[in-house]
Amino acid sequence: MKWNLRLxxxxxxxxxxxxxxRLLAGRGMTISAGKMSGLWSGQPNxxxxxxxxxxxxxxxxxxxxxxxxxxxxxxxPKPGSDDQSAAVGQPRAITPRPRSGRSLPPR
Numbered sequence: 001m002k003w004n005l006r007l008x009x010x011x012x013x014x015x016x017x018x019x020x021x022r023l024l025a026g027r028g029m030t031i032s033a034g035k036m037s038g039l040w041s042g043q044p045n046x047x048x049x050x051x052x053x054x055x056x057x058x059x060x061x062x063x064x065x066x067x068x069x070x071x072x073x074x075x076x077p078k079p080g081s082d083d084q085s086a087a088v089g090q091p092r093a094i095t096p097r098p099r100s101g102r103s104l105p106p107r
Contacts, residue, residue: 002068003042008061020058029054 005020014020017040021031029051031039038044052063059065 002070003039003044003047004066004068005039005055006042008059008065012059012061014059023058024054027054027058 009015009020014023017036020040021036024031031051035044039047052066055066056063
């Protein structure tokens, strides 16, 4: 995913991170300088859903303007891998180990 807060803000005439930070504070969202720097630079460590709601409300935009998918950056499936068997919650075949009757490994 690509984070586009700076572009979305610029499209609305907001050119400085401090200006956006002030607008967000007006809506009850207090952000540290470090977190604001990450949001503004395009490399946020984390963004909570309630923060996204406030950002969208302040900018008057939808989430699709802030987050844009980049499918070309995701890893391609390995050749010969079966996507169906690797799916979460799908059973896999388990091959039992041969048993020699001993409970301890051989010496």
